């Protein structure tokens with residue numbers, strides 16, 4: 001999971017500040033590294049580094065004031081070494097004398113074999129990231145027009161990518177035919193914005209109009225305005241339902257579904273058929289808050305912030321090393337003892353992956369005198385890895401793999417565990433064309 005941004009200004013002014021504001025609003029999508037490239041279409045200036053968006057932009061040297069095209073990225077690694085400067089994005093090169101810049105969100109399942117093939121043919125890579133493979137495939141002859149080029153790329157790598165790419169004086173946004181990862185475009189009076197989520201509009205103001213880049217579509221901007229074309233049949237769209245469950249910011253909208261409303265609805269559905277009697281509902285902050293609200297309201301039980309989040313530690317799921325995950329849970333969550341002692345509580349979270357975080361939460365609550373802990377999950381059990389850009393580990397590391405909820409409860413030390421069903425996810429979203437591969441082990445046909 002990463003955040004990507006592209007800006008094309010029609011008034012010829014500099015894009016750097018707009019890139020910063022949009023990317024800052026996408027910081028939740030990756031915190032390892034960030035970077036940006038600004039360009040007048042002929043020359044480029046790029047800077048990337050490890051660190052947060054604000055840190056990286058602060059460290060960046062001055063850029064020319066007339067760079068009307070910009071591309072930016074904030075990184076969370078799923079392929080290629082993490083915490084490695086060379087794998088930060090955007091990736092930029094010159095090709096045929098023109099700037100060629102890419103920012104990618106997703107994961108290219110077949111990239112290792114294609115990379116080996118390209119290397120055998122004499123191609124040179126600067127990074128170990130799968131994104132660079134995409135750049136090579138785009139740049140290879142025959143050139144053709146943009147839809148033809150992307151049709152050729154997708155013939156080799158069907159998924160998963162949402163990409164912002166600059167080639168010379170053209171800025172384009174491309175989404176794979178399944179639409180796994182989000183990508184939106186917004187038109188403002190003086191510029192066009194491409195971004196991972198609608199949250200990117202927050203610091204830019206309301207656009208004149210916006211829409212999602214469609215699966216299998218390329219949208220490009222140049223001196224003649226905005227153009228679009230379908231380069232592949234969309235097939236059966238399979239946007240990642242985890243964008244709604246966890247990744248996207250609550251104020252974003254994904255596949256015509258407001259994320260916050262979806263999460264509240266999952267909580268309401270989770271309350272259906274509830275048999276446990278609890279005194280309090282406690283969200284796991286921040287990702288479980290909206291679902292906990294819906295759950296508590298539906299049950300008529302008080303919602304209390306019995307776990308307070310420290311704002312000085314990052315999101316645990318998003319940090320790469322298991323050792324970091326173990327140590328940061330206790331740093332991150334602070335139980336409010338006065339609320340908890342002697343109570344039976346329902347703890348609501350968005351998902352259980354390895355069970356490490358959930359087990360640590362249960363143990364914390366018990367340390368503070370909670371009598372019963374009923375763990376409620378606003379998603380189905382995760383039973384399989386993800387091949388499309390989300391860091392879900394191997395089957396063996398997944399606590400719900402071949403374990404029923406009673407065994408999962410034992411594994412994390414809770415009294416009971418209940419999950420949402422896949423059908424309830426569909427009900428919450430009001431549609432059913434999603435990828436749910438990590439819940440079912442069945443991935444969209446033709447995607448791998």
Ligand code: SF4
Nearest residue numbers: 240386390435437438
């Ligand atoms: S497998 Fe899961 S996390 Fe990966 S794209 Fe599909 S729904 Fe999203």
